[in-house]
Amino acid sequence: MVKVTLVHASWCHVCPAAKKLWNDLKSEHDFDYEEVDIDTPEGDKLSEKYSIMSVPTTIIDGEIAFIGVPDKGEALQKLS
Template structure:
């Protein structure tokens, strides 16, 4: 089962769009999903581990899959 981590920030204007895409997919498909604030201790650790320089960033199964907002179709393909 794929594991999706969405790194976001409270001040980010694009992050809610990415959150909505992943939340909608979560209702329709089976995968692990976690939203992590990049400014939290955990978020800082993940950002450093994957050299994240922008939010929203989506990490899937330990790989940066998207920087920015994926289309719903792109997101769905990445978890199949």
């Protein structure tokens, strides 16, 4: 099963749109999904591991797939 991790921040004004996109897709498709705040220990580990410089960043199956809010069609392509 595809694993999607959205790295976001509470202070990010773009992140809610990315959260909405992935939550909407999650309601229509079957994949593992988690949201990680970059300002937490787990977020710190991910930002170090993947050299994340900006949020929102979407990691799919262990690789950075998107920086920013992806287009819904592109997001769906990555899920299949």
